[in-house]
Amino acid sequence: MALLMGGTIIGAEFFLSGCKTTSNKVEDLFGTEDVSFFNEVGDVIIPETNTPGAKATNVGGFMAIMVRDCYKPEDQKIFLTAKNNIDKAAQKQFDKDFLACDMKQRTAVLNTLDTEQKEYNKHKDKKAPNHYFRMVKELTLLGYFTSKPGCTQALRYVAIPGKFEGDVPYKKGDRAWATR
Template sequence: MNRRDLLKQIALLTGGAVIGGELFLAGCKTGAKADAGFTAANISLLDEVAETIIPATSTPGAKAAKVGEFMKVMVTDCYTQKQQDAFVNGIGELDEACKKMHSKAFMECTPEQRKAFLVSLEKEAKEFNQKRDDADKPLREEHKKKNEALAWKDQTEFEGSPSHYYTMMKQLTLLGFFTSKTGMTETLRHVSVPTKYDGAYPYKKGDKAWAE
């Protein structure tokens, strides 16, 4: 699976295009701020959120792939100002929501409590994003009409309201893990040199997917 295909799969899983995905493919630095305000505590929390989404089993989980640090880089380098603010504010909102559900911070919860909390957050994010899409639809259509009246070089990309913060975290968890050395060589099957295509390669139930 190449990176563009991975972005498409993540979009399907999370119900929306991966924020900053095209910039990630291009490898350019266009973020709103050189420092989006991340702290060491933020990175540790994001590592644990990611580990709950992709836990270690017989292979390493998201924390081993340093996904928290990956999120910091992506948000800083590839997110717009509105997206950065929504993500960073969301770190605090996540902890507050967890305290309401379990009467303690996310870092203090058991793995079972963390999982139950993120399941509830997934539902909240889906409803939030649907309302956001409905509200943005007329604005998106108006922007499209304005673009159609402009020369191609003068057209701009529509920036809607940011996704729910958990959607961003989940997208970056999947993207960071499956493009990391850990994810590609220890979770996925990886061949480091080109080889011939074999359409009848034997498959056994439980075999890992391939990485490119």
């Protein structure tokens, strides 16, 4: 499941080549301010409802480690532009930095960036670099749904599954399975 999910989200090349550490410390690429910023961005993408939001799982810290250990240097450079680009988009829309915006404004900024990245990916050449917001969004989803709260509270979870059941009843609105 992880290979299929990871191959879809990050790319098969990532899993085939493996993670490579280019630096010894997360702080070489990300400061604590950056991790906090990406926790806030993640919390707009996956807000707290009856389950914990992305910030509760520290997706910012997850992003920092994944970018440091698993991204190629060219993708690292693009990802590192995300914070400034998100702030610029917020400045353009609301004349203030992203963190100074309320939740409704933050959502509007990220929706604009999501539309931008979808359009970019529709027309991009295969050799063109990835869009920074797509990377942020993918890492938010991967970090959240592979975390303990995301896996056990947002999804249905069976720690030790029993026999294989190929036909499990599913009603509209049920959570997806984290195991089985």
